Amino acid sequence: MSASGGTKAIVAALGANLAIAVAKFVAFAFSGSSSMLAEGVHSLADSGNQGLLLLGGKKAKRAATAEHPFGYGRERYIYGFLVSIVLFTIGGVFALYEGWEKIRNPHPLDNWYWPVGVLVFAVIAEGFSFRTAVKESNELRGKQSWIQFIRRAKAPELPVVLLEDFGALIGLVLALVGVGLTLATGSGVWDGVGTMAIGALLVLIALVLAAETKSLLLGEAAGPDQVAKIRAALVDGDVVTRVIHMRTLHLGPEELLVAAKIAVQHDDTAAEVARAIDAAEARIREAVPIARVIYLEPDIYDEKAAAAQAPSGS
DSSP states (O other): OHHHHHHHHHHHHHHHHHHHHHHHHHHHHHHHHHHHHHHHHHHHHHHHHHHHEEEEHHHHHHHOOSTTTTTTTTHHHHHHHHHHHHIIIIIIIIIHHHHHHHHHHHOSSSHHHHHHHHHHHHHHHHHHHHHHHHHHHHHHHHOOOOHHHHHHHHHHHHHHHHHHHHHHHHHHHHHHHHHHHHHHOOTTTTHHHHHHHHHHHHHHHHHHHHHHHHHHHHHHHHHHHHHHHHHHHHHOOOEEEEEEEEEEEETTTTTEEEEEEEEEEOOOOOOOHHHHHHHHHHHHHHTTTTEEEEEEEEEEOOOHHHHOOOOTTT
C-alpha cells in the first residue's frame, strides 16, 4: 500500500467520523436515544483509531538505529492492533452495556426527528468515507476477493478503515431500525436492542482486526507470488544453480527480509561467487522492490542435508 493512498483513506474516515460524532451527541442530547449515544461513542472511538493509524504511519518512517537495525516498520502493526482494542472496549463493550441498561429501563424517544435526521446524515458521510477506502483498496486488491484482501494485506491501514466503515454503515442501519421500532411501538426496549446489536457487531469486527494484526505482529512471510519471483530471480543457471532453502519476513508493510541458502558450483572461485551473489541481489530487488534486506549464503548442494535444513513451506 502506498503511504499516500493509505493516508487519504484514513483522513477521509477521520473527517467523516468527527463530523458524525458531533451530530450524534447532539441528537442524543435532544432525544435521549441510547442508540445515538452508542453510535456517538462509536464514531468518537473511530476518530481516535484513525488518529492512531496516522501516528503509527509517522513513527514507522523513522530511520533505523543501532538498537533497531531493521527500522520501525512494524510500528504500523502495533497501532493497528491498538485500534482493535479501542474498538472492542470503547466501541463494542460500551454499546452492549448501554443497550442492556436501556432494555432494563426503557423510555420513549423525545424529538425523534433528531436521531433520524442525524442517522441519514451519518449514512451519507460514512458512505463517502467507505467509497474512498474501497477505491484505494481496489488499486491493490487485484483479483483477490475482499475477504482475501483483508486477510492477506500486509499494510494494516486499509483493512482497518474498510472494516470500520463497513461496521459503521451496518451499525447505522441497526440504529435506524431500533429508532424506527421504538417510534412504531412506543417502547424504548427496541432502542436498547438496536444498541446491543451495534455492540455485538463492533466486538465481532474488533476480534477480526485483532486476529489479523496479531498475525502481522508475529511476522508474516512474503505472499506466494513474491516468493515465486524471488526464487526465479535467485537462480542464474550458471553460478547459482538452485535455491536450497529460503525464508522471507515482512519487517513492515513495505520492507521485506530475504534469507536464502543457494547452491553454487564446487569449483567456483570466491570472486565468482561474490559477483553471482551481488547479481542475484540486484535481480531480486528488480523483481520484488520491497525486498530491501537480503542475506544469501552460498553452499554446495547436498540433497539429504537440504531436506533436513529446509523449513516447512520454503
